[in-house]
Structure formats: structure tokens, C-alpha cells
Amino acid sequence: MKIIGITGGIGSGKSYVLDILKDMSGIYTVEADKIAHMLFMPGEVVNRRIIECFGKEVEGENGEINRNALKDIVMNSEEDLKKLNLVVHPEVKKYIIRDIEDKEASGYSLYVLEAALLIQDGYKEICDEMWYIYTDKELRIKRLMISRGYDRKTALDFMRNQPDDEFFIHNSDIVINNCGTFEELKKQVSDRVKKLV
Template structure:
């Protein structure tokens, strides 16, 4: 197994993709990565979680906690039955969710670490980490940048209805996650997804290409301007990057400087001087708990 510290010096840049349930973050991440060369690896933490639930050791631990009632006819974990026990704000559900997380989250995190660590050797230039509870689990240190996918509530409701979920089920599941405003505040950029055009994937791709160029990990050129006006037009983004960055003497290499022109971000930020490099810090933005 690979520890996080062991991969810091060798891994490719990791972009965490945030968003509400039904926001289309998985679709946006997958589509943004299509056809890119060198390729980008899209890691779907939910799919990794499904893999973990099929591991005999994990299954045995969960049966011990929740009984055989969570198994289907084939003896595998029935995710719908498990969800009924752990999603919601009932004290018993919260306690059951904590038990579930203690069993599965360490295994999911280790799997993500291993795949991130091997991504450079596999020829990937970047990793897009799509994890619905990335902040809640404290996995944000795995990421170099966070992007929030913004979607209209009606579109999200329509999407989850297509999964067979009721609005009550959506509310129960969202109650187990951070509020969307809190997630949005932790992101370096917000991309608006309308579910109609491919503007959101294109904008996410543009942002990532710019970050890769800034990091020196891509031959792609930096976008002509990193100043992005906030709006809710499909695919547009509000770029508050970065949360912490070192000053460069080239204006196209100072994404935080352009963020001062954003109505959403300039007043959130402050500049402090240290003996070392000049750092840009947004002290009024709540950061996720470890």
C-alpha cells in the first residue's frame, strides 16, 4: 500500500470535483477528460466504494454490524437496504453512518491513494477525483485544486428522480453531507452545468489545462486570461484560485491576482508578507475540517 506522504513527490496534479447530488459532476469530469492527450485519469470514489463493498473482509464486518438483512439473494451487500439504515438525520441513522464510514472510508481512501500513486507511471497527466463526500471525509489534502459543479435545483431533482429516488430520499442523503454553500466556499472555481450543452465540461477542461500549464506539467499554453466574470451562463466559471499560492512575476502566472477583480472573491482575500515568498490567503473562507 502507498502512503500519502510517499506519493507527494511523484504524483500528478489532482483536481477534486465537488457538487451536490445530481449536479452532474461525474458526467462533467468524464466528458472533460475525453480525448485529452496525455490522458487524464477520472477516479470515481462512489465506484471505488462499490468495489470495496464487494470485498469479503468488508462485507463480513458490515454484516457483523448490521446483520444479514443488508445482504441480497446472492449474498452481496444490498446498497439500497444499507442506505435506508445510514442516510438521514435520525440519531440511529447517524450512528449507523458513522459505523459504516469507520469500516469503508479507510479502505476507499487507500485505494484512491494507490491509484493516484500509479497514475504517472500509467501515463496520465492529471487525476480528476470525483467524490461526493470528498470534504466530509477529509480527503481534500489529496487534491491540488477543488472545482464545484453548480446546477439548478430543479435539474438536480429531475436527475435523481430518474434514478428512482423520491425527493425525501434526496433530502435524507443531502442531510448526510455538507451544505452546498460550504462546499462551494472551499472550491477554487465554480463551473455552471445546464445539462443541455457541453459548455461545463469544456470550461472544466480549460481550467485544468491552465493549472497544468502553471505547474509545468503540460505542454498546453496558459489561457489568455484567467479573469472570469461570475455568471450563471452554462459552462461559465467563477475562479477563486488559489487558496494558497506563491507569487510569480508573469501576469499570466498569477491566477490569484486576477481573482481580485471578481465580485465574489476580492473581499474574501488578504495579502500577508513573510520573509519568504509572498502568499495569498483567504482568511474569511471556512476551510474543511481535517
């Protein structure tokens, strides 16, 4: 089983690539964000550590994390964002490593992991190939305004907190260009998968 890491900035289309891969036989897909959301639940170590780090103001009803309160804190402080990442990302990585071991015996040809911080969190060491989903800045902003309801400033704020294209390109094995149509994207992904399996 080969392990593929998919990364890219917010609004680049990582989820579109994952959707394409989900429809292909023999491929298991994982979204790091969904694992993180699961680990935010009451009773999980990550939940407790977030409340310890950021205080009761991020604790919602029933012990859940108030994501809006947490977002307001980390979007206004690079130091707090780093602190959050240091709490969440190591636990997500532990979960994924266990999951890879579990899936190894299941007959999948590819295990595909999607996350924004794959490179920064050291996933290159466990991935056979890293894919960077490239989309130009203005198209990313437009997508974020449509899909998430962000205004231009919010989209740019998120983008500013992420590495630039050069960083991703330098640290990836494959660049998937997502500036065209969905069919063009699908062809690039399909062609690459055929070379791997």
C-alpha cells in the same frame, strides 16, 4: 501529474464532468463510488465490516451486501450513516492513494477523482485542486427524479444528508456552474484543464 478532486451534492452532475474529462487525452479518472462498490464484494474487508456493523439483514445471497437493506438503515439514521462512512471511506482512500502512486509513472497529466465526500474525508491534502460542481436545488431534484427514479421526498432526503452549497464553495478552489447546457459545462471544464496542463 496533478490531482484534481471533483465534488458536489447528489444530482449536481459530477458524473457529467467526469465524462467530459474521460474524453480528454492524458487524463485518468476515478469514481470513488465504483471503488466502494468493488470493496463491498464478498471477501473484501469492507464487506465483512459492514455485516459486522449492521447484522445479517444486510447480507445478501453469496455474501454480497444487500444494498437496499443497507440504504433503508442508513437513510433513517444519521448515526448509522456515519458508521457506514467510517467503515467504507478510509478503505476507499487507501485504495486511491495506492492507485495514484501506480498512475504517477504512467504519463498522465491529470488524475481526477470524483466523490461526494472528498472534503469531509480529507482529500484536500492529496489534491492539487478541488472543484465543486454547483447545480441549483430544483434542477438537482428534477435530475434525480429522471435519472434515478426517485420521488421528490427521496431526493430531498438524500440532499438533507449532505452539506450545503456554502460548505462546498468555502472548501473548494474552483466552482463549476452546472445550471446551463452541456456545452456550457464542457467549455468551463475544458478551459480549466487548459490552465492546468
